[in-house]
Amino acid sequence: MSEILVVGSLAYDSxxxxxxxxxxxxxxxxxxxxxxxxxxxxxxxxxxxxEDYDQKDYDLLNNRGVDLAxxxxxxxxxFHWAGSYEGDLNEAKTLKTDLNVFADFNPQLPEHxxxxxxxxxxxxxPELQLQVLxxxxxxxxxxxxxxxxxxxxxxxxLIDVLKKVDLVLINEGEAKMLTGAAxxxxxxxxxxxxxxxxxxxxxxxxxxxxxxxxxxxxxLPAMPxxxxxxxxxxxxxxxxxxxxxxAAQKEVPTIANLKQACIMGSMMASHTIxxxxxxxxxxxxxxxxxxxxxxxxxxxxx
Amino acid sequence: MSEILVVGSLAYDSxxxxxxxxxxxxxxxxxxxxxxxxxxxxxxxxxxxxEDYDQKDYDLLNNRGVDLAxxxxxxxxxFHWAGSYEGDLNEAKTLKTDLNVFADFNPQLPEHxxxxxxxxxxxxxPELQLQVLxxxxxxxxxxxxxxxxxxxxxxxxLIDVLKKVDLVLINEGEAKMLTGAAxxxxxxxxxxxxxxxxxxxxxxxxxxxxxxxxxxxxxLPAMPxxxxxxxxxxxxxxxxxxxxxxAAQKEVPTIANLKQACIMGSMMASHTIxxxxxxxxxxxxxxxxxxxxxxxxxxxxx
Numbered sequence: 001m002s003e004i005l006v007v008g009s010l011a012y013d014s015x016x017x018x019x020x021x022x023x024x025x026x027x028x029x030x031x032x033x034x035x036x037x038x039x040x041x042x043x044x045x046x047x048x049x050x051e052d053y054d055q056k057d058y059d060l061l062n063n064r065g066v067d068l069a070x071x072x073x074x075x076x077x078x079f080h081w082a083g084s085y086e087g088d089l090n091e092a093k094t095l096k097t098d099l100n101v102f103a104d105f106n107p108q109l110p111e112h113x114x115x116x117x118x119x120x121x122x123x124x125x126p127e128l129q130l131q132v133l134x135x136x137x138x139x140x141x142x143x144x145x146x147x148x149x150x151x152x153x154x155x156x157x158l159i160d161v162l163k164k165v166d167l168v169l170i171n172e173g174e175a176k177m178l179t180g181a182a183x184x185x186x187x188x189x190x191x192x193x194x195x196x197x198x199x200x201x202x203x204x205x206x207x208x209x210x211x212x213x214x215x216x217x218x219x220l221p222a223m224p225x226x227x228x229x230x231x232x233x234x235x236x237x238x239x240x241x242x243x244x245x246x247a248a249q250k251e252v253p254t255i256a257n258l259k260q261a262c263i264m265g266s267m268m269a270s271h272t273i274x275x276x277x278x279x280x281x282x283x284x285x286x287x288x289x290x291x292x293x294x295x296x297x298x299x300x301x302x
Numbered sequence: 303m304s305e306i307l308v309v310g311s312l313a314y315d316s317x318x319x320x321x322x323x324x325x326x327x328x329x330x331x332x333x334x335x336x337x338x339x340x341x342x343x344x345x346x347x348x349x350x351x352x353e354d355y356d357q358k359d360y361d362l363l364n365n366r367g368v369d370l371a372x373x374x375x376x377x378x379x380x381f382h383w384a385g386s387y388e389g390d391l392n393e394a395k396t397l398k399t400d401l402n403v404f405a406d407f408n409p410q411l412p413e414h415x416x417x418x419x420x421x422x423x424x425x426x427x428p429e430l431q432l433q434v435l436x437x438x439x440x441x442x443x444x445x446x447x448x449x450x451x452x453x454x455x456x457x458x459x460l461i462d463v464l465k466k467v468d469l470v471l472i473n474e475g476e477a478k479m480l481t482g483a484a485x486x487x488x489x490x491x492x493x494x495x496x497x498x499x500x501x502x503x504x505x506x507x508x509x510x511x512x513x514x515x516x517x518x519x520x521x522l523p524a525m526p527x528x529x530x531x532x533x534x535x536x537x538x539x540x541x542x543x544x545x546x547x548x549a550a551q552k553e554v555p556t557i558a559n560l561k562q563a564c565i566m567g568s569m570m571a572s573h574t575i576x577x578x579x580x581x582x583x584x585x586x587x588x589x590x591x592x593x594x595x596x597x598x599x600x601x602x603x604x
Contacts, residue, residue: 018484087484176390182320182389182391183507186528205486205487206523207523216601218602224487224519225487226491227488300521302565
């Protein structure tokens, strides 16, 4: 088993959906990612929190064996995001973003993090993604995510990061925005042309579309979930399940492994959306995943 | 092989998409359906056209062995629809609807149509769907489509039709509108609760979700098509491929047949969208479908 280094946000989220609302519940890409990935592999977190960060939120990851040596606590408040979802829950409306301690985030890797084999650069400023990547000695497999904000204001820097990664995990809307393509299918090869060998386009309730330079498209639907309580963190959970599965395999990622990783990410994300914040995700066991996978196979089997 | 009776529109469409435009090109649900279904099975059309309906458009179906005895030509002009698509082409903007001869459509079945085993009630007024169904003696399998217009103004009548059919093929947006559900997954069982044993929700570029009372969900993505030229008729083509395949099987539709029918409908629709009007569809051969099916299986195979 190889270690996965993740850099991303640790946050408190205030979320409203048709199912209800939560105030300052645990969130952030690094939290969702780590909870998902740690079911399969050792995870190392690089991030920053404020003085208000709750001990039980540290413990949640500590208890899963996640290495928090790269998590600094600094004066000030933890990153806070407030958003709401309506109707089909496909898009969040951001009500408030308080960067707080995240505004001066300067990611420094503890010495023992620098030999990490797998690296996931969650959605943070492209310069910081590069800064982290430069500190890792010889990663075996590097993935990244991004968002519309960075595509609109730091596209050049973002393209520099794209050149250095093996895989991009990105939302459908952001894949179209990044490439100017009309749909995910035409966006995918334009993204791999920017550098990465593979791209996984996350399509929310519709599942995912992976495209690899070597093998083309691999596309499957999402697990059917009648009631989506809160879609926040589904994409980061997908990435966590994906990387957790990959890092637990013996070989350098093969196409077959990448396909299984997509499915594992998708199964994991199908849990996250069934409750607010990390509530459902934190309870998922390998047994739950196995069971859902069996149901899923029935759904997609001809 | 059993005969399929289809009632629907025969039209001339004026369409504009990012790929270009066509004026008064052949369209209408019955045309798309018949072209697709006739690759597999005998098709009988019930519909109405005006004096401007071109002989070559009759010939297109005649040459495929489609029985046009139920197609009446009456004084006036053929139904005309004008629409445009933008961006991701997921939704048509209707610019003009001239019902013309369609306004007084009074579907009467020729005597030899009344023993049809398979019936497809394409998107027309629910009363007319019922009127057609009442003239068929003992159909083995009946399917229907509908649209937002009928859901908003004739929902009660529509629900009467739903009680009498085996299967509904419906767009995702319309499935949500009909049921008030937030997504296709929760809409599906609400639709089968209205009567039909099965519902196939058409999700455009995302594929389809079938739900049957007996076996639950069967969901697959669409064939990846990088450049969608014109999505008009994709849903009717899906229905045509679906029914054409079903009617060509020996057994009364089984779950396994319904699943294959979905895939066949989807492969057929993936051709339709690659050119304007029926241009691509009219050229598709069983060999083309076989080839595309092989490519598709590669895309969805783990």
